[in-house]
Amino acid sequence: MVPVRTAIVDDHTLVREGIARILTEAGFEVVGQAASGREGWRLVRDTSPDVAILDAALPELSGVDLCRRLRQRGVAVVVLSMFDDPEWRAEAARAGAAAYVLKGDPPAALVDAVRRAARGEVLLPPPPPDASSLTAREREVVQLVAEGKKTSEIAHLLSRSVATVRAHKASAMRKLGAHTTAALVRTALDRGLVCIPNYKGGHEHP
Structure with a gap:
């Protein structure tokens, strides 16, 4: 079976390395890492992964903005965040993310989200309209x-x-x-x- 090809975009090296280890041990292929939104965009253009794992808050190009671009290229996206907040989840859903995983979740949650995103599943519910919430x-x-x-x-x-x-x-x-x-x-x-x-x-x- 061909392994799911993944790309990791996070501005913290230790986080990226930890995610890479988790994905590799789960049988995924990590095609590259990037430390900013713009680097992530170039990485995905060059490597065409099946799934991109993005930090929600990235320098240079936000995780939400990058997610929108990647979805236009047909790349599934799993958003990582330290914020367990409905509006962050709603923004990820609006951008087309397949899943939203907290950085405090167990590794199995990320592995499951990536695997299901690669199959085309969407784990995020549609966001409710709320004009008063922050973007x-x-x-x-x-x-x-x-x-x-x-x-x-x-x-x-x-x-x-x-x-x-x-x-x-x-x-x-x-x-x-x-x-x-x-x-x-x-x-x-x-x-x-x-x-x-x-x-x-x-x-x-x-």
């Missing part, structure tokens, strides 16, 4: 704001203009009812939309 890009921007990044830094990391980043931030503030950057971050943290270590909730400023 994946808005959430990426808010996450980086919460990490203390400046607008110019965020623009560079996401390969977007400063004006675009400001627009995403403003949209997120409007949706969350926040009138200041501190309120935006605090609300996003309290709702579990973003994550920074040691945040205790309540009314602390970021």
Whole structure:
């Protein structure tokens, strides 16, 4: 039997190596690894894998944006994320991902998702319409704001203009009812939309 050919796109080397080991031990072929969305796009164009495993939050080109591109090429996608959140799952589903696996899940969950994605199965339910929820890009921007990044830094990391980043931030503030950057971050943290270590909730400023 011809093994399922997989590509791994994640900006953390240890994560990529761990996933590669899991997939190899399960009998899959790993055709390559990439550390950013743009590198992942080039990798998939050059290798044409059956399934691509993508981190949800990638530099240069987001996991959701890359997923959309790969689906247009007929590549099945499994999204990996540290966020167990309905909106992240909904964004992955809208982008055409076959599955959404948490980084804290057991290896068997990833193996099963990749195997079923390669068979053409879709494990994600259709996303419900919700105009008030943050988009994946808005959430990426808010996450980086919460990490203390400046607008110019965020623009560079996401390969977007400063004006675009400001627009995403403003949209997120409007949706969350926040009138200041501190309120935006605090609300996003309290709702579990973003994550920074040691945040205790309540009314602390970021």
